[in-house]
Amino acid sequence: MIYIGYAILFLGFIRLLVSMVNLLTNVYLPQDIHIENHPKVSILIPVRNEEANIGKLLLDIENLSYPNYEVIVYNDCSTDNTVNIVKQAMHNNSNITLIEGGELENGWLGKNFACHNLALKATGEYFLFLDADVRVKHQLIEQSVYLMKKQKLKLLSIFPKQIISNKETLLAIPLMNWILLSLLPLILIRWSSWTSFSAANGQFMFFEAQAYKQLLPHSIHKANKVEDIAICRYYKKSRMRVSTILGNEDIQCKMYNTLDESMDGFSKNIFDFFGGSIVTGLLFAAFTTFAPLLLYFSLGIYASAIYICSIILIRIFVSKASKQSISDNILYMLAQHFIFLKIICIALLHRKRKSLTWKDRYVFIKQ
DSSP: OHHHHHHHHHHHHHHHHHHHHHHHTTOSOOSSOOOSOOOOEEEEEEESSOTTTHHHHHHHHHTSSOOSEEEEEEEOSOOSSHHHHHHHHHHHOTTEEEEEOOSOOTTOOHHHHHHHHHHHHOOSSEEEEEOTTEEEOTTHHHHHHHHHHHHTOSEEEEEOEEOOOSHHHHTTTHHHHHHHHHHOOTHHHHHOOOTTSOOOOTTEEEEEHHHHHHHOHHHHTTTOTTHHHHHHHHHHHTTOOEEEEEOOTTEEEOOOSSHHHHHHHHHTTGGGGGTTOHHHHHHHHHHHHHHHHHHHHHTOHHHHHHHHHHHHHHHHHHHHHTTOOHHHHHHTHHHHHHHHHHHHHHHHHHHHHTEEEETTEEEEOOO
């Protein structure tokens, strides 16, 4: 039992160290940059029933400082007012083009199919895939182009700063970075060739066009419901340099409006944060839930107290790196953990049923 206690303390220390590294390595876009030329960037946006978001994003893009770009929007059979909003934006910005999508082909998931077709129409030297619920500002594209060139990247992905609009979403949205930034040093995504050090976010995927056309990542992973992480691994396997960083005020995202939406959304990919392993995900859930109690019985109250202090520090480091409220994430720490366990249960239920619903479509889940 004593050895179990020491193992728990060691794993807790590793998570603390990882979260500290992610805070101290400043994994954000560079500021105060200058680029000599402005290669054409194709901004590619798949939409399906995004009337609440697409107009705001297109206006953001129009107000960006980058001069050489095109915007292509792929309408994936929207039934709301999305198309009319895009057409209205086209009157104000001649750089915007709308593609009307048709029926989804067999073997494809909707977003992957839309992204692949967007890339076929794109003419830029870089392809920037954005989700419709992202908000962008200032020199975001200049900064991305600069970083791509400086680090000789073929793919850059960003986890946007998450907009938390109410207490409901406060219970769920911080969980994504709590898991990611306490388990994976983001800097190793670029530094290490190991595919186990892979993470990406489909809300912002910035590709060098030539490499994209060579690898056709959305086509290769056309049936993958977590295509962003799969593409990151695919690029690393193909010896393409990739980097994943965190967003600041220049790129933000309001993913969900309610707790139910948040839990349903995260449940579709929660195990992919653990390399796609259900066992690893369950072990992490058990470890983070029962570790203080196990330490109390194996090593005593002081060891348990040290561990509790470490998990509070992890919350502080992750919150600061994610530019989220430290006080809120500590105050609601237990409630967030309960929601995390609930998300795990929902994900297991989806696995049992072998399907889930996303964007009004049924998605088959491979066992």
